[in-house]
Amino acid sequence: MTTTLPTTTAFGTSRTRVEGREKVTGAARYTGDIPLTGLAHGSLVLSTIARGRIRAIDDAAVRAMPGVLAALHHLNAPRVDGDYASLMGMAPDPTVRAFQDDRVPHWGWPVALVVAETPEQARAGADALVVEYAAEAHDTAFSAERADAYGVDGVVPATLAKGDEDAGLAASAVVVDASYTTPEEHHNPMEPHAATAYWQDGRLEVLDSNQGASWVAEDLAKAFGLAPGLVRVRSEHVGGGFGSKGVRVHQIAAVMAATELRRPVRVAMTRRQMFSLAGYRSPTAQRVRLGADPDGRLRVLSHGSVSQTSSVYEFVEPAAAAGRVLYDADAHRTSARVVRLDVPTPTSMRAPGMAPGSFALESALDELAERCGTDPVALRLRNEPAAGPLSGLPFAGRNLLACFEEGARRFGWADRDPRPRVRREGRWLLGTGTAAATFHAFAVPSTAAVTAWADGTFTVRIAAADIGTGSRTALQIVAADALRVAPEQVDVRIGDSAFGPAWLAGGSAGTSSWAWAITPAAEELRERLALGADIPADGLTVRSDSTAALAGQEPAERHSYGAQFAEVAVDPGTGEVRVRRMLGMFAAGRIVNPLTARNQLVGGMVWGVSMALHEEAVRDRASGALVGADLAGYHVASHADVAHIEADWVDDPMPGDPIGIKGVGEIGVVGAAAAIANAVWHATGVRHRQLPIRPDRVIAGESPDA
Amino acid sequence: MITSDPTASQTAGAIILHVNGEKHALTVDHRTTLLDALRERLDLTGTKKGCDHGQCGACTLLVDGRRSLSCLQLAVAAEGREITTIEGVAGQGADEGELHPVQQAFLEFDGFQCGYCTPGQICSAIAVIEEHAAGWPSAATGDVHPGAPPEPLTPEEIRERMSGNLCRCGAYTSIVRAVAHAAEAGAVRDARDEEAAA
Incomplete structure (x- = not known):
């Protein structure tokens, strides 16, 4: 094996983004940019009342419209479990329970999804869907004087x-x-939330714009009652998040429709829909x-x-x-x-x-x-x-x-x-x-894998997300320094739940959490190579889990x-x-x-x-x-x-x-x-x-x- | 790539789109925007959909050399126009992997973060530099009388002219540096070309 030992470390030196060329040429594929054969398009229908019940949904006319494949709503949608424990034991966002009952808890609540062959047909179907409501008196008056706070x-x-x-x-x-x-x-990341779901060989594949692929995969498995290993979420490029890109109705609706239709379905929020579906x-x-x-x-x-x-x-x-x-x-x-x-x-x-x-x-x-x-x-x-x-x-x-x-x-x-x-x-x-x-x-337990290849290059795999933070580039620098090689020798793969659990891009703790996992794996790999370890054809891999190391931290501010x-x-x-x-x-x-x-x-x-x-x-x-x-x-x-x-x-x-x-x-x-x-x-x-x-x-x- | 092909009818039409120097014959739903035709039919996904309302600038591309919002025009109305997307700004004569000077400057000055608004920012910036060089004034221009001497493309001018392109990551200061650098490099290049021609 030949590796070039850099004379100085990359840490602290300015480096342009690893994926920069892809981003300035338009080659970087965000979720909605990835083509799939047989892709159908879903368009969400949101409530036009702030509180009440859905009295009736007449979808017959919409189902007869050109290209329309399905109209999902509380009367026919697959069941989901919205009561599971999500991130840090917290309840998931309530929009994961979309289409489960006739309750409307706020204006802009998702009430239906119309799926069609083309985006135009789906949108026309969603616009044409007639939903009748039994409205109830609502209260949206926030003030400092609320006695019920x-x-x-x-x-x-x-x-x-x-x-x-x-x-x-x-x-x-x-x-x-x-x-x-x-x-x-409102967050308003430039890329609206989008997810494409499809089944392949009995596994659920989801392409999604999120801040943590393993988080979304775990949640989707819980919501749909699937074994954790059956759901894979990938998020190669993410157009901003700022806290809004977690588990939301677009992934749930895409999975429902892909399951019903047995073909790939993409659901993207419109900019207007983000104002009631994306958090704030x-x-x-x-x-x-x-x-x-x-x-x-x-x-x-x-x-x-x-x-x-x-x-x-x-x-x-x-x-x-x-x-x-x-x-x-x-x-x-x-x-x-x-x-x-x-x-x-x-x-x-x-x-x-x-x-x-x-x-x-x-x-x-x-x-x-x-x-x-x-x-x-x-x-x-x-x-x-x-x-x-x-x-x-x-x-x-x-x-x-x-x-x-x-x-x-x-x-x-x-x-x-x-x-x-x-x-x-x-x-x-x-x-x-x-x-x-x-x-x-702070830092949160995460897992990573670092692989050495016979040609002197390395691959880091971690379910990190780069939502614009530059984390892909930072992690390349971190791994290269731990391996004592040049950053160019290290390929960092992120945004894939198959890489194992990892903290998300949030809490200003992404890069620190991921570095806690990558650093010991890279150091151990370097030591093994220094002791003359052989590199097999499928590479020499060291895996790490930072759980124990982080548990040993002294309490401090x-x-x-x-x-x-x-x-x-x-x-x-x-x-x-x-x-x-x-x-x-x-x-x-x-x-x-x-x-x-x-x-x-x-x-x-x-x-x-x-x-x-x-x-x-x-x-x-x-x-x-x-x-x-x-x-x-x-x-x-x-x-x-x-x-x-x-x-x-x-x-x-x-x-x-x-x-x-x-x-x-x-x-x-x-x-x-x-x-x-x-x-x-x-x-x-x-x-x-x-x-x-x-x-x-x-x-x-x-x-x-x- | 995308299999759905609306049957030709009263709601669809056969058109030829000229994109990045190539002709594409396709049948499009009359409701299809230029943005969606590029993305969903021609697999040119570099042009982004940020709002679909003409409010964010992410879908900016060049139509007959001028910047234009592709979400606000129908594909059927773009027939016969010369459309240049981010995939084509480096030019048809560009070597494999060669970048437009504005693309290169965005890369070097880190004129982006998430990258989603970037194709629109770059297309806009290319047009801004040309508009300024052609003497088009902006709200930041001091003397707008016809025949007024040209003013430099200051950061204030760039900020004003680029304001139709939102960047929620807040990479504006890096973008302005990148545009200024590309404009200066272009001006130096132009002067050299003129010298060589003289």
């Missing part, structure tokens, strides 16, 4: 508290008590109370949040959790409550909890800095905790201060005049703002950190807000591939711009439907909204991680909207506590008494 533990405990809040506030020289709201926000970020209503000494040292941190969920699922947006990491106080209380409404089920969306929560908490910190006459950066430095504020656990690599110090230096923060509304440039008022960021860093800086220009006449420049300085572990990591961090900050200024899904209380559920009615940041955004990082090796990495997918979003809102205050002197900071809100802020 209740506390519930989600992925994190609902309430964590210590100390006496009221006594602490009474003893505080400075008190901030402010309420904040964030709207319903719940609106939040938050209240933050801070009590501090005159110098800004916190005595009280109290942060409560209310979010909404559907009548058929309990999903909590943990918006108050950021304070559990960022700041300590003698009296410390963070809580999440939820309201059940007749709305689609929300889910995790890029930086769940932390994105809306950091807007409220970091805006409140800025208000506290203003009241205390303390610089906002100095205020954060002053409140740096020595250990986990509630856990008491040591921090594993906390470099928030380094982010602020280096970020402030590069941004030119030291020259900042703290007074609001004193900088003008023509019609523009100028201001700068900052905010802290944090996001958890493991997080990424960041300092966000923004400069805005505000036109008080038109209400227009322009983000002129942003700098994000992060402590996010060792960086595997600077080229793609920077892109992802900046992308997160672009989400912050979008969240601060643009994104807002408006629900019509009369119909229970969204107003303008498309990319014209729901604006996400476009090229023209994004000026100079820069992301960089401080040295931050993660203690205890085999290669010292954390994650970069979500931390860029956290704090970005707060930094912008704080800059808008600095420009105008007006606090905006409701997102997005729309022109009408800016104009209203100019004449608060009107």
